[in-house]
Amino acid sequence: MPDNDTVTEGFTERFAAALDGYGERPCIEYDGRWYSGDEVMSYGAQIASVLHSAGVTGDAPVGLIVRNRLQHAAAIAGFLAAGRTVAMIYSFQSPDAIARDIEQLNLAAVIADPEDWTEPVVTGAARVGSAGVAISLSAPTVAGxxxxxRCDTARRHAPSEPGVALKILTSGTTGPPKRQSIRFNVLERTVFSVTAGEKASGDAPPEFAYWQFGGIGxxxxxxxxxxxxxxxxxERxxxxxxxxxxxxHRVTRCxxxxxxxRMLLDADVPKEDLASLEFLISASGPLDPETRDEFEQQYGIPIRLAYGATEFAGSLCAWTPELLQQYGESKRNSVGRALPDTELRVVDPETGGERAVGEQGLLEAKVAPIGPDWIRTTDIASIDEDGFVTLHGRADGAINRGGFKVLPEAVRRVLITHPDVRDACVVGVPDARLGQVPFAAIEVSAGTAAPSDGELRELVRQSLPVYNVPVAFAAVEELPRNPALKVSLPAVAALYSGHTGD
Known part of the structure; x- marks a missing residue:
């Protein structure tokens, strides 16, 4: 097995060569303007120079209070090309939360937009002796x-982590975001899983980047x-x-x-505006079959289901053109087969024993670049006789209502069948007698009145055992979402009005 230095050098050399290959050609379009490869590389070089002047060693990890802006993309590119570890810090937190993150990371330097260098953030960086770098598109573009x-070299900061490229964040759907270390050798599979191994020609439509850079985006x-x-x-x-x-850009797939x-449907986007799309790939959460059917019928654009996770830095499954031709219709609800470097199995959550073909259980993955161990996910899945994976919800959101297990997605699926409910989210909230009880927030369809609590209770009661019926409902115009466009479960739980039982 190659050592960390060899793996790091191999990736960084290839990445740096690719970056250098742009030259004066367009590299990144941001805010209506194309930036050349030379401009992007120059930005990275300026950041490296300021870090060096600040006394930050070449192998010291740094933090980036990240936004989807040109200067942040250039910073990430520069760090990867240099083999420097960068830890992502979400910018959409409060200044006090960012400061706490900086203190916990204890890094030699932190890079951020001027607007994010608030008083609490500066104070937090000063407490741990971090150097601070401000990056902007206006002069000065890079400055201390x-x-x-300067970095306080008398302090002991987080040590170098050979082989680690990125520390990215989960979306924070179920709680505070967690940081995952992504190694350079794993980034090789990241590229493969994003592109399915295809290398587009120079005149192909551009890669479309709009998911948040702090995480899997x-x-x-x-x-x-x-x-x-x-x-x-x-940017967003x-x-x-x-x-x-x-x-x-005549984007063909995204x-x-x-x-x-759902947003595209609600906006009634003209069909001709999406005419270039050959297909869309739905990822990062369950897609309602009704929404998928409606979109495909309205636009004639197929939607493929995909599955990946932050800890795997990309997809675990894929649909190849050959698989689509043979199985596309018969296995439409599957997320595809395991990628070549991936083994998947479904296990009993209690015993860890492997489940039989077609049976549901927790999905586990063994990904060669990550290591030889099976990694357990929190997703309930089944694998059929042809190796196709179908997802059935998440296990970590299950609500234990006095010993009865309530699956939030099952309740949600019932609630959204109501014609006046655009979307819904079900979470567990504390209960003094039962431990947890389900609570539902519903997003009301535009131009309609919110259904009554009694009407919604009866709807659930007709389809599921009575213990699935939420104890309370909150009607909202929009469900609270995080920057990854996932519904924030803590924010939904905060809507609970204080009911303590049935």
Whole structure:
């Protein structure tokens, strides 16, 4: 097995060569302007120079308070090309939360936009002796932060982590985001899983990068740069911005969150604006069959289901053109077969024993670049006789109501059958007698009145055992979502009005 230095050098050399290959050609489009490869590389070189002047050694991990902006993409590219570990810090937290994150990471340097260098953040960096670097598109583009011009070398900061490229964050759907270390050798599979091994021609549509760079969305950026693709970048998702990029660049395929598909339908986007799309890939959560059917019928654009996770830095399963031709219709609800470097199995959550073909259980994966061990996910799945994986929900969200297990997704699926319910989310909330009880927030369809609690209770009672009926409902115009467009379960739980029983 190659050592960490060899693996790191191999990836960084290839990545740096790809970055250098752009030269004066367009590399990244941001905010209506194309930036050349030379401009992107120059940005990374400026950051490296300021870090060196601040006394930060070349192998010291650094933090990035990350936003989907050109200067952040250039910083990430520069760090990867240099083989430096970068830890992502979410910018959408409060300044006090960012400061706590910085203190816990205890890094030699932190890089951020000027707007994120608030007083609490500067104070937090000063407490641990971190150097501060401000990056911007306006002059000065890269500069030391006043009071944080140098790293305090008398302090012991987080040590170098040979082989570790990125520390990215989960979306924080079920609680505080967790950081996952992604090694350089794993980034090789990241590129493969994003592109399915295909290398597009130079005149192909650009890689479309709009998922948040702090988490798994950074894979879009890395894969695009590694393969020398042009990259069209959005700071955040909006229907107008997304559709404009698809229309202008004639995008042929794109990964989207299920919420995006619903938003496109609700916005009644003209069919001709999406005419270039050959298919969409739905990932990061369950897509309702009704929404999928409605979209495919309205636009004639197939939706493929995909499955991956932050800890795997990409997909575990894929649909190849050959598989689609043979099984596309008969196994439409599957997320595909395991990728070549991946083994999958379904196990009993209690005993760990492998389940029989077609039976449901917890999905486990063994991914060669990550290691020889089976990694257990929190997803309930089944694998059929042809090796196709179907997902059935998440185990970690199960609500234990006095000994009865309530699966939130099963209750949600019933609630959204109501014509006036656009979407719903079901979470467990504390109960003094039963331990936990289900509570539901419903997103009311535009132009309709919210159904009564009694009406919703009866709807659930007709389809599921009585212990599945939520104890309370909250009607909202929009379910609270995080920047990854996933519904935030803690935010939904906070809507609970204080009911303590049936």
């Amino acid at each position: 932060v006043v009071g944080l011009e 950074v894979c879009q950026l890395i894969a695009g740069l590694y393969n020398g693709r042009r990259i069209a970048m959005l 998702f909006t229907v107008d911005g997304w559709v404009d990029a698809v229309r202008r 990964g989207v969150q299920p919420a995006v598909i």
